[in-house]
Amino acid sequence: MNKAAFKAQYRAHYHQVFGLCRRMLGSTQDAEDATQEVFMKGYRSYAHYRQHRPFGPWIKSIASNYCIDLLRRRKRLAAVFSDIDGSQAEPIDTALATEDALINEHDAHSINEAVIALPEKYRLPIVMAYYSDASYEDIANKLGIKKNHVGVLLLRARQQLRHVLNSTIAEI
Template sequence: MRRCRGGSREAFEVFVNKYMKDAYFIALGLVGNREDALDLSQEAFVRAYRNIKQVKPGRGFFPWFYQILKNLCISHLRKRKHRRAGSLDVEGCPEPAAADEFSPDVVVGKNEVKNEVAEAIGKLDAKHREVIVLRHFRHMSYEQIAEALFCNKGTVTSRLYYARKRLKELLSTEKGGGASGL
């Protein structure tokens, strides 16, 4: 970290190699599109490199980096929603802007249940979606999630509870229970 703060690109490359998969998959879980996930995760590393001196001594790189990545993803989703809402307005369509969803090539071995679950995750709001992504897609412990979100474990548990409850509601309303059987 000391060498990174001094602007060493070789030292920063070590961080990139260590966290690139986490960054890519978290971005993918949040924005649901491979190209955007790659672009946003790389952009987050570029911004991290430029602002590396802001990491307080003794603090870990990843929680700090995660905030950059998350803000970029949220900002991207917001722009995407505005674009969609704008295009719908132009066409005079009465339907609200479409929910954020996963691209067809994002989920492994798709079937009806997986499609429904992925679709429901895509419909969660950002706060709930992120805990589901960190827990289920990156298999992070409550402690790691709390560290990344700068909150305590109690908040993580509570967010997970409401995120799962919402997910359950979304799945049970999907065609009256849908293929998930919930």
């Protein structure tokens, strides 16, 4: 396995990794740096990577872990999730409780922008659950929160997304 092969994989997967980092970190600049770091890490452990597995999920798992580590190093995770840790989440309306249009009524670009605009505590679970297909348990472990809070955050994230998407339309 040589560098040329890795470089080909880099070109093929840069967009995906950058996209994941941008969604997790919420900043284009941070995402650019993080993407480089992720591929550097990937390059170092490339030889250990079992080639019969798809490269994409492997490099994206590195990216996801790296972004979480980065946020943890910046002590942002603890601060972001401290308000829900150990306490009951805010009550959630039993009805759908909104006149907003559903998320699926918007195009992919708007949804992406709305996800990036979400506060970190909603953005991270959304990206991990619906981009990386992580289970509630995985998300809870990585973010250092309780499993039952993950569902609450995801539900509230959907409500926020609907609201943000509809506000954007209203502004237009």
